[in-house]
Amino acid sequence: xxxxxxxxxxKSTPTRDTWNVLRRELKPVIRDPFTLIFSLVQPxxxxxxxxxxxxxxxxxxxxxxxxxxxxxxxxxxxxFGTGAVGSNLxxxxxxxxxxxxxxxxxxxxxxxxxxxxxxxxxxxxxxLIIVLIAWPFGFTIHxxxxxxxxxxxxxxxxxLGSLSYSLALATKDREWxxxxxxxxxxxxxxxLSGMLLPLDEGPGWMRAVAVVxxxxxxxxxxxxxxAGDLGSVTVLWGWVAALALAAxxxxxxxxSMRRSS
Amino acid sequence: xxxxPIIEAHSLTxxxxxxxxxxxxxxxxxxxxxxGALVAFLGPNGAGKSTSLRMLTTLMPPTSGxxxxxGHDILKQPAAVRSSIGYVGxxxxxxxxxxxxxxxxxQGAFYGMSAAASRTRADELIESLDLAPFATRSVQQLxxxxxxxxxxxxxxxxxxxxxxxxxxxxxxxxQSRANLWQHILDLRTEHGTTVFLTTHYLEExxxxxxxxxxxxxxxxxxxxxxxxLKSHLAGxxxxxxxxTTADADAAIAVVQTLTDRxxxxxxxxxxxxxxxxxxxxLPAAVRALDAAGLRVDRATGVPPTLDDVFLALTGRTLxxxxxxxxxxxxxxxxxxxxxxAEKTGVQR
Numbered sequence: 109x110x111x112x113x114x115x116x117x118x119k120s121t122p123t124r125d126t127w128n129v130l131r132r133e134l135k136p137v138i139r140d141p142f143t144l145i146f147s148l149v150q151p152x153x154x155x156x157x158x159x160x161x162x163x164x165x166x167x168x169x170x171x172x173x174x175x176x177x178x179x180x181x182x183x184x185x186x187x188f189g190t191g192a193v194g195s196n197l198x199x200x201x202x203x204x205x206x207x208x209x210x211x212x213x214x215x216x217x218x219x220x221x222x223x224x225x226x227x228x229x230x231x232x233x234x235x236l237i238i239v240l241i242a243w244p245f246g247f248t249i250h251x252x253x254x255x256x257x258x259x260x261x262x263x264x265x266x267x268l269g270s271l272s273y274s275l276a277l278a279t280k281d282r283e284w285x286x287x288x289x290x291x292x293x294x295x296x297x298x299x300l301s302g303m304l305l306p307l308d309e310g311p312g313w314m315r316a317v318a319v320v321x322x323x324x325x326x327x328x329x330x331x332x333x334x335a336g337d338l339g340s341v342t343v344l345w346g347w348v349a350a351l352a353l354a355a356x357x358x359x360x361x362x363x364s365m366r367r368s369s
Numbered sequence: 370x371x372x373x374p375i376i377e378a379h380s381l382t383x384x385x386x387x388x389x390x391x392x393x394x395x396x397x398x399x400x401x402x403x404x405g406a407l408v409a410f411l412g413p414n415g416a417g418k419s420t421s422l423r424m425l426t427t428l429m430p431p432t433s434g435x436x437x438x439x440g441h442d443i444l445k446q447p448a449a450v451r452s453s454i455g456y457v458g459x460x461x462x463x464x465x466x467x468x469x470x471x472x473x474x475x476q477g478a479f480y481g482m483s484a485a486a487s488r489t490r491a492d493e494l495i496e497s498l499d500l501a502p503f504a505t506r507s508v509q510q511l512x513x514x515x516x517x518x519x520x521x522x523x524x525x526x527x528x529x530x531x532x533x534x535x536x537x538x539x540x541x542x543x544q545s546r547a548n549l550w551q552h553i554l555d556l557r558t559e560h561g562t563t564v565f566l567t568t569h570y571l572e573e574x575x576x577x578x579x580x581x582x583x584x585x586x587x588x589x590x591x592x593x594x595x596x597x598l599k600s601h602l603a604g605x606x607x608x609x610x611x612x613t614t615a616d617a618d619a620a621i622a623v624v625q626t627l628t629d630r631x632x633x634x635x636x637x638x639x640x641x642x643x644x645x646x647x648x649x650x651l652p653a654a655v656r657a658l659d660a661a662g663l664r665v666d667r668a669t670g671v672p673p674t675l676d677d678v679f680l681a682l683t684g685r686t687l688x689x690x691x692x693x694x695x696x697x698x699x700x701x702x703x704x705x706x707x708x709x710a711e712k713t714g715v716q717r
Contacts, residue, residue: 125479128478131478132478135467135468135475136466136467136468139471199465200464200465203460203464203465204458204459204460205461205463205464205472205508207428207458207462208456208458208462208476209479210428211427211451211454211456211458212451213451213481
C-alpha cells in the first residue's frame, strides 16, 4: 500500500467523535421507538395506582395531587431509566462491540459523553408522554415551566447516566454486582427524595439525609417549575444539584472510560 | 516507506499481577512483518497470542518494549495506529441492539469517512460478504457465521492496510470457516491487505498462512513458513512393511545407509523413520531394499502436521498444552475485554 494511505490518520476531535457516538446510540431508539413506551409501564403504574392512594389519603382534589405527584414521577423515570443504562454498556463490553469502539480512533471521552447525551432523547420523550397522560386528569401545564423542567431533567439524566456507565465500567463482566449496587442505591435515593410521599412527616434523620440528596433538590425544583414558579430559589438549588451531579458524573465517567482501555 | 515493515515489535513484554503472583503473559516478543504478508500466531490457549495482539492494537499497553504498527508507535501515537488498522476481536464487533447496516455506517463515521463514502463502502461490503439479506436486521438476530462476516466487514470498513484477526474462525462450523477464509484470501488478492491472525487450529495456519509463528508460554518458539517448519522440525513419517520380521530387521541396516535419521522397527514386520524430504527418500529406500533382495510389501509416507512441529518444539502436543494451562485465554474468551481490563488495572 502506498505511503499516502498510512498518512490519512484520522484526527481525533472529541466534539465530532461525541456527535458520532451520540448518533450511533440514538439509532436503536429511532429504529424502535416503542421501546421507549414499553419502559413507561412502571411510571404509568405509579401514576395509575399510587396517585389515587395519595388523593385518598390527602383528601385533596385530583388535579392538585397530580400537580405535586407528576414532577416526582418524571424524576423517577430518569432515576430508573437512566440509572440502568450502564447495563447496555456492560452488555456491549461482554459481547465485544465495546472493544471494537476502543480500537477505533475515537477519543475516550466521546465514548462516555456521547452515550450520556443520548439520554436526553428518551427523557424528553417519556416525560412529555407522562405529562400528556396526566393532563386530562386535571394536571396543569405551564409551557415555560415545562421547557425549563425538561432541561433540568436532561441535565440530571446526563449526570445519572454517566454514573451508571461508570458503574458498568467498574463492575466489568459482573452483572450481579452492577445490579446489586444499582438497586441498593436507587431505592433509598428514591424514598429519600420525597418523590412518592412527602418527607415532611418523616423522622428528623430522614429529613436530614434528604437535605444532602441532590435528587430531592431536583424533585422540589421540578415541582416549582411545573407550578409555573420559575423564579423560586428552590429552582436555583435544583439546577445547582443537577449541574453538580452532571459535572461529577461526567468526570468520573470519563476517567473510568480512559482507564478501561 | 513502502519497504518499511508494517509491524515492527521490539521486546514486547506483558506481565500481569494475578492474586499477588506475577504472570508473564508475553516475554520479549521481537519480530517484523512485511507488507502484504499473511501471518499466523499459532499456539495453545494461554500461549500469549491474544495478549500480543492486544498490545499491537493499542488495547493494552506493554509492560516493557515497544512496537511500530503501520509506521506509528503504539505508545506515542495510539490514535494514528488505530486509524490505520482493522481489528476483529474474538467476540462480536457489532452491538446486539444495532442493525447491521447502521453499525457499518457508524463505523465509517468513527473512522472519519464522509456519509456518502460510508454508504458506498457499506453497500460494497454488504454485497461482498453476503450480508444483504440481513442488512436491516439487528445483530442479535444473526447466526454465528453471519455475525463473524459482519465483524470482518466492520474491520474492513475504512479499508485498512493491516487487518488483525483474533481467532477469526473459532466457534464456526466447517462451511462457515471455509467461507470466511475465502473472504480473507480474496481481500489479499484484491487489496494487498496485510493479514495478521491468531489461531489454535493448526490446519488453518498450515493451509492459509505463509508464515507461522509458533507461540508457547509467552514466547515465539519458531517462526518460518509452514512447509519449512514441517520439514525442518518434524519431517515425513515413512513406514515400510515386509512379509516377515526377519526381513524387517534386515531392512533397518539397508535404509540406515540412506539417511542419518534413526530407523526403527515398529513392533510388527515394519520399519519406520521420520525424515525431511520423505517423498524422495521413500522410492530410494524401496529401490535399495529391492537391490538387497528385500521385498517391500507396503510403503507409506505421511506428511507432518503443525501438531508434530509443536510436539517437536515443546515435547507436548497442542492439545495437551492447551489443557495444561490453568489461566488461559480460552477462559477469558467470554469475558475478554473485562478480564483483560481487570488485569491491566491490577497491574497499575
